[in-house]
Amino acid sequence: MTDLQPVRGTRDLIGEDQRRHRHVVDTARGIAACYGFDEWATPIFEDTRVFARSLGDTSDVVTKEMYTFADRGGESVTLRPENTAGICRALVSNGLTQTLPQKVFYAGPMFRYERPQKGRYRQFHQIGAELIGSAEPLADAEVIALGWDLLVRLGIAGETVLELNTLGDGESRDAYRAALVAHFTAHRDALSDDSRTRLERNPLRILDSKEPRDAPFIAAAPTIFAHLTPAAAAFYATVQRHLRRFGVPFRENPRIVRGLDYYSHTAFEFVTTALGAQGTVMAGGRYDGLVAEMGGPPTPAVGWAAGIERLSLLLPAAPALTAAVAVIPVGEAAEPAALDVLQALRRAGIRAEMAYRGNLKRRMEQANRRQARAAVILGDSELARGVAQVKDFASGTQTELPIEALARHFA
């Protein structure tokens, strides 16, 4: 054994882990396509300004969690900690602000320098959907419905609850922020240390605190609803109406805020209690200012991202591997004919394998260990008659079939 291990916070996806991972991505890709979303693949590292500009100066993601380094040319580049900013950058870079809306799906690795924990890694993977170019509440509802359908299709919708809130427009948010600051400042000395810091830097985040001593003040805090402008309130009401139309169950939670600064209006999280501290499985909202931050024209947008590791942990089981047919030659003379059969099966779309060495007994053992569904046994006596012995592993029964009939038999 070597002492070389994967870097802290990274891990290998092998066997069942990878099958779960792939199942999540494949399922999401299929549903996103049904909603008219097209997949984009953007670079996993970007000019540091793409993230520094967009995510907000106060977020931990920017201030202490980014993998940022100077490349050999002296440019400051950053491994993407999330992908919404990169998608917006790509939209602008490719001149696609002229052809809106763009409905984008993506899947890939993200990087954050954090203390690893259950459902939290330094290299982790997200899928996401971004609908760029519509300011209509229908867009919000459609994006959320896409996420809900995915959880349903994965069989984990019952493990999660959709929590919905609005952050209002700029005017609503400023008024609300002032009200919150006034409320928490009145109880400043009783707050946790962390929340006193939040009061200075990002008062909305106090609402997110898990600190028990903050709980009574959070419960007593004003909600944004009293501070919404009529337009913002109407927008929020329409999003809810569409969600009901789509049959997406949700629970209003006025304490939901977003970690990153670019959000406004709709904010939502699909949360679960099954993953310990990392309960948020999918989260997103509206971010009408971000495209402009990337140097494009003011462009409304809404989207979400979901953690593949977290979704994988919730899956009841990994999809099974399709069982192979094991082709087994008996004796050297039978090998060429066995290879012909092997390739014929594969080219007929059947998963087929042949061990590289070993006698009949050993090859049978190997076939069983690899969970083959059947063995095709070819010896001199079979070849002389143009047939093969077909042993079905599930039933244990063995029958004789003409070689030409094999592909049809296993199809």
Added chain:
RNA sequence: GCGGGCGUAGCUCAGGUGGUAGAGCGCCAGGUUGUGGUCUUGGAUGCCGUGGGUUCGAGUCCCAUCGCUCGCCCCA
């Protein structure tokens, strides 16, 4: 960045008060030189995370360190 728990065979884990390392599973071989899974017999495998200290003697006690893990924080 801060706290708790844990590092013994490929995996899961036993190893009161210090005496020179074990089980189950898995793996390999035989029982069956053209038949797996079941059964049965036998076998291999360990810098006991790492470094230092105490001791005649350390898997066991002490210190340090690294790693994993759970929670805080943050977030998907």
